[in-house]
């Protein structure tokens with residue numbers, strides 16, 4: 001097959017959160033960019049990840065709010081759930097954002113978009129459809145796919161992943177979820193609120209990457225809402241069920257006891273596999289392993305012409321991380337500025353209700369690195385939380401030597417938004433004095449930041465030297 005030769009400045013492989021950011025930013029400076037995308041523009045986040053999951057969570061929150069309204073003296077009764085309308089809302093959210101990520105928009109920015117599968121044929125050439133692309137630099141942003149665990153019997157039953165879940169236009173009668181990470185836990189609460197019975201089977205601890213004290217509050221809320229969360233349980237076998245039960249899960253707990261969980265639907269949420277297969281990475285001299293493409297803190301692969309960003313580069317798998325890495329790569333490609341990706345600065349939020357946000361080090365991580373102070377403020381101490389009857393929450397601030405803010409974690413109402421404030425503090429390497437010195441509007445939940453900073457200084461007020469100084473000043477009149 002004779003191919004059309006292209007020689008752009010930059011070739012981006014993958015049109016998801018990472019790839020689109022690189023392409024749009026580089027094109028906005030007039031750089032010649034080719035973008036290759038084999039599937040839907042927008043990648044996982046828009047089509048099968050963040051956007052549909054958050055749209056479903058929003059619908060579910062309205063159902064939960066209706067149920068909880070009686071606490072405030074407002075009686076609306078048990079909400080009726082119209083599954084088709086919920087599905088339409090989810091698809092509507094995707095459709096509203098899709099034009100921003102579309103081929104048309106990128107072409108209008110000056111990007112040449114090739115809709116085909118890309119594959120390296122040598123260290124500086126990629127083939128995609130009818131094109132042969134020899135670019136000055138390549139950016140690999142092919143994302144990740146759901147990891148399917150090797151559970152006996154799984155291949156012979158039908159199951160959902162994030163790639164098929166949002167096409168459901170019914171609410172499962174009984175949903176079993178394997179995996180208690182952010183995907184499993186967010187979806188468990190959403191489907192439970194929309195009327196499904198939900199069982200989550202997690203072989204270790206649910207939300208294990210989070211501060212256990214904060215995770216316990218989010219998971220407690222799920223359990224109170226009726227999610228059957230089974231931690232420390234191994235799925236030893238899966239088989240087709242009978243009658244209403246499409247699937248049976250055979251579980252073994254840590255104590256050796258065995259149980260069977262039957263469900264109408266099964267969701268696999270056991271992590272991700274970087275999309276590296278079929279990319280010709282060997283031909284290009286790009287080292288990779290099960291965790292993804294190997295990159296240094298400069299985001300360069302073992303082929304100096306090729307950078308990798310987002311899920312395919314392993315590490316933290318979030319849209320904002322892919323976008324941030326993309327921005328760093330653009331700075332390097334266009335302005336030759338050095339890159340130093342700092343994962344410790346990256347915030348994350350699990351969108352449970354209450355949500356759980358974290359940035360910087362958790363208390364346990366900080367303690368491993370040396371002495372630190374963990375300041376804690378329960379939501380019950382915040383007037384706004386009392387007014388909202390949203391006292392189920394906790395804010396933690398981890399402070400290191402000379403008052404340096406090392407980390408912060410929030411679980412509670414609007415923790416997702418409050419995390420932004422702490423992300424700024426960490427990214428600017430602020431000290432706790434910066435949080436003590438700003439005025440926060442009353443009554444807000446974000447006031448917690450200033451209140452925690454005040455707690456840091458409280459012991460100082462009890463120091464004898466401070467008392468002596470105060471009495472001296474008093475005597476001066």
Ligand SMILES: Cc1cc2nc3c(=O)[nH]c(=O)nc-3n(C[C@H](O)[C@H](O)[C@H](O)COP(=O)(O)OP(=O)(O)OC[C@H]3O[C@@H](n4cnc5c(N)ncnc54)[C@H](O)[C@@H]3O)c2cc1C
Pocket residue numbers: 013014015016017018019036037038039040041042043044045046048049050051053054116117118119141142143144162183275278279309310311312317318319320321322351
């Ligand atoms: C259910 C779910 C919910 C999530 N919620 C959140 C959230 O709330 N917040 C958050 O920050 N993150 C969330 N994430 C994670 C987030 O979706 C990913 O981290 C993000 O999409 C990664 O972006 P990316 O650019 O690396 O990959 P992707 O967005 O997956 O894009 C990769 C693109 O590359 C294309 N591609 C792959 N191989 C080739 C090839 N050979 N040739 C051409 N094109 C190719 C793919 O078709 C795809 O479009 C969620 C993930 C899931 C599964």
Ligand SMILES: NC(=O)c1ccc[n+]([C@@H]2O[C@H](COP(=O)([O-])OP(=O)(O)OC[C@H]3O[C@@H](n4cnc5c(N)ncnc54)[C@H](O)[C@@H]3O)[C@@H](O)[C@H]2O)c1
Pocket residue numbers: 149151178179180181182183184186201202203204205206207208233234235269270271272316317318348349350351
């Ligand atoms: N709010 C957000 O930002 C958000 C939401 C969803 C997903 N994500 C991203 O997507 C990534 C993938 O999420 P995820 O939840 O699929 O993966 P994950 O790796 O975070 O969690 C998977 C869980 O499945 C468990 N597991 C694995 N195999 C199992 C088995 N055979 N039986 C029982 N349990 C098993 C693991 O112990 C783990 O707790 C996350 O790392 C996150 O970065 C982010």
